[in-house]
Amino acid sequence: MASVKFDNVYLDSHFVIGGPKEKNGKLDNFDLTIDDYYYESKTVEQAEVNMQKTVINNLLSKKNYQDTDIDYLIGGDLLNQICATSYSARNFAIPFIGVYAACATFPLSLFHGANLIESGNAHNIICLTSSHSLSAERQYRYPIEYGNTKPNTATCTATGAVGVILTNQKTKIKIKSATVGKVIDMGIKDVNHMGAVMAPACADTIYNHLKNMNKTPSEYDVILSGDLGKVGVSILKEYYEKVYNQKLLNVIDAGSSIYLDSQNMYAGGSGPVCLPMVLVCKILQNPKYHRVLIVGTGSLHTPVLLNQSETIPSVAHAVEIEVLS
Amino acid sequence: MGIISEGLINLYMMIFGYSRVDSMSVACLTVILITSMLTAFGVFDNLVEKGKCGLIIPTTGFAHSMASATIDYKKDGFIKGIGSNAFKLAGSAILYGVVAAFFFCILGVVING
Numbered sequence: 001m002a003s004v005k006f007d008n009v010y011l012d013s014h015f016v017i018g019g020p021k022e023k024n025g026k027l028d029n030f031d032l033t034i035d036d037y038y039y040e041s042k043t044v045e046q047a048e049v050n051m052q053k054t055v056i057n058n059l060l061s062k063k064n065y066q067d068t069d070i071d072y073l074i075g076g077d078l079l080n081q082i083c084a085t086s087y088s089a090r091n092f093a094i095p096f097i098g099v100y101a102a103c104a105t106f107p108l109s110l111f112h113g114a115n116l117i118e119s120g121n122a123h124n125i126i127c128l129t130s131s132h133s134l135s136a137e138r139q140y141r142y143p144i145e146y147g148n149t150k151p152n153t154a155t156c157t158a159t160g161a162v163g164v165i166l167t168n169q170k171t172k173i174k175i176k177s178a179t180v181g182k183v184i185d186m187g188i189k190d191v192n193h194m195g196a197v198m199a200p201a202c203a204d205t206i207y208n209h210l211k212n213m214n215k216t217p218s219e220y221d222v223i224l225s226g227d228l229g230k231v232g233v234s235i236l237k238e239y240y241e242k243v244y245n246q247k248l249l250n251v252i253d254a255g256s257s258i259y260l261d262s263q264n265m266y267a268g269g270s271g272p273v274c275l276p277m278v279l280v281c282k283i284l285q286n287p288k289y290h291r292v293l294i295v296g297t298g299s300l301h302t303p304v305l306l307n308q309s310e311t312i313p314s315v316a317h318a319v320e321i322e323v324l325s
Numbered sequence: 326m327g328i329i330s331e332g333l334i335n336l337y338m339m340i341f342g343y344s345r346v347d348s349m350s351v352a353c354l355t356v357i358l359i360t361s362m363l364t365a366f367g368v369f370d371n372l373v374e375k376g377k378c379g380l381i382i383p384t385t386g387f388a389h390s391m392a393s394a395t396i397d398y399k400k401d402g403f404i405k406g407i408g409s410n411a412f413k414l415a416g417s418a419i420l421y422g423v424v425a426a427f428f429f430c431i432l433g434v435v436i437n438g
Contacts, residue, residue: 043400142414143397146390147370149377264374 003179003212009114011173011321012124012165014280015058017051019133019159022269025259027281031058037134037159044134044144045079051161052077052088052130059126059163067093070165071121074113075128076105078136078157078271085128094126102298103198103227104181105129105272106162107317111178113166114319123168130161131271140191140303154192155229155270158258162276173284176320177213181205183300185313191306194270195232198297198314202228203240205295205316206248213320217248221289226297226316227255227274229267254278272296284323292321326380330356357388364392390414 015031023033032054039047056073060066073094077084082098089096101108106129113125134144136157142148166175184201202225210217217223228236233253240248254275256268275296283289301312333352337343343351363369369389373380381389394413398406412419 138397143390143393145364145367145370145393145396146414147373147381147393149373 002181003177003209004111004115004118005177005213006114006118006175008168009117009175010167010169010171011175012167012169012171013059013062014162014164014276015055015062016277016280017055017130017161018277018281021133021263021265022158022160022258022277025263027258027277029281029285034159037132044132044138045084048077048079048084048130048132048135048161049087051132052084052128052163053091055128055130055161055163056088056092056126059165063165065124070094070124070126072097072113072116072125073128074099074109074125075130075163076100076109076272077130078102079139084130084132084135088128101296101315101317102300103131103270103272103274104296104298104315104317106276107178107226107294107296107319108180110164110166110175110319111180111317114175114178117166117168125166126163127166128161128163129272129276131157131159131273133157133159133271136271150266151192152266153190153195153229153231154266155194155227155255155268156259156265157271158227158255158269158274158277160273160277162273162280164276164280172324174322174324176322177209178320179205179209179212179318181208181316181318183313183315185311187311189306189309189311191301191312193231194227194299194312195229195267196235197299197301197312198226198316199228199232199236199239201314201316202226202236202295202297203243205318206240206293207244209293209295209318209320217246217250220250220291220293220320222283223248223251223293223295224275224279224283225251225253225295227268227270228253228297229270230256231267252278252283257282272298279321290323290325292323294319294321326356326382326385353384356384360385360388361392364389365396369393387415387418 018030018033041047074097075085076082076099109127116122188197257278258269259265295318297316299314334348337348395411398410
């Protein structure tokens with residue numbers, strides 16, 4: 001049974017940092033936007049660490065908490081050995097759990113956090129994730145200044161950091177259940193077509209979640225997929241209808257909801273920060289959404305194995321959120 | 326890019342009185358200089374998005390890939406950064422270019438005598 005129900009886990013305050021392109025995009029309601037990719041630091045990797053530090057500091061000061069009031073810090077990012085999160089965690093006296101599921105890191109950390117709170121072993125937990133378009137570019141693709149042409153199926157890593165506090169005190173936003181997905185590999189090798197890589201994993205997790213929870217897609221006001229992009233989300237709908245014989249009508253893709261068409265960002269945004277950014281800045285701000293299913297989709301590839309002609313495995317994790325009125 | 330280079334070749338021939346072969350080398354160097362400088366100013370990658378492959382094949386592409394890799398690894402130091410990563414992208418083209426040139430040169434000597 002990969003699905004878990006929670007009765008006593010709530011989402012408390014949140015803090016979102018958006019990068020320069022995100023600031024000019026479709027979303028508003030950021031807590032902080034930055035104009036400089038370097039964010040008062042010498043390298044882009046340090047900028048990502050700095051963004052995470054700012055998020056944790058602001059989450060703590062928002063609630064007037066000390067480090068000791070938080071039981072665990074759970075988070076991850078895209079960089080090697082999830083270094084951005086580890087390096088930001090060294091500034092705080094909070095026990096740290098690093099998780100990695102590429103762009104599905106946020107729902108996975110919510111899952112771990114919710115489990116700890118539900119079991120009574122923790123009261124307050126910070127779940128944190130970030131991505132930086134330039135540090136990801138260096139990690140996965142080419143040097144920052146290197147210009148190359150991309151197909152329209154390619155996605156661009158979003159810049160930002162998001163942190164939330166999970167708590168056992170009742171708030172308006174409840175974490176109801178979560179499903180951890182299987183790793184699925186359809187044999188695709190194209191790094192410029194992540195939507196196609198991740199859509200089957202996303203479909204599988206949505207199907208398993210609905211089956212385990214005995215629900216239909218229409219029982220949710222919105223199913224927010226992670227970062228499939230414009231092409232990937234249409235693949236998801238088509239694939240789901242063909243394989244599972246059900247229509248997904250209420251899917252919104254987080255990656256496609258960040259940038260304007262005029263920003264020329266190919267198929268949209270990607271990165272672990274997309275999903276929580278759109279969740280916090282758009283979905284939770286809109287009173288018409290009450291029952292929300294977020295499905296983070298992660299492509300678990302590494303440039304090393306890709307160069308050795310390996311295919312790209314992907315995973316998706318789902319978390320059900322209810323906004324209580 | 327071809328048109329600009331041809332223009333430069335003719336310009337150098339007219340102004341400095343170079344032969345066509347000399348003028349081609351100098352034009353090539355000029356293009357490399359301009360590309361590297363535009364890369365350093367952070368303009369070239371935006372131009373490539375508009376100009377696509379017309380802008381990066383072949384000499385400017387090499388210059389651009391080397392300049393961008395060098396800028397990128399500047400913070401990692403001279404030895405572990407710039408030295409070991411400058412040819413990160415252009416390395417295979419240069420290595421196989423040299424190897425191919427060696428064999429084709431032998432082939433040329435054998436055939437033409």
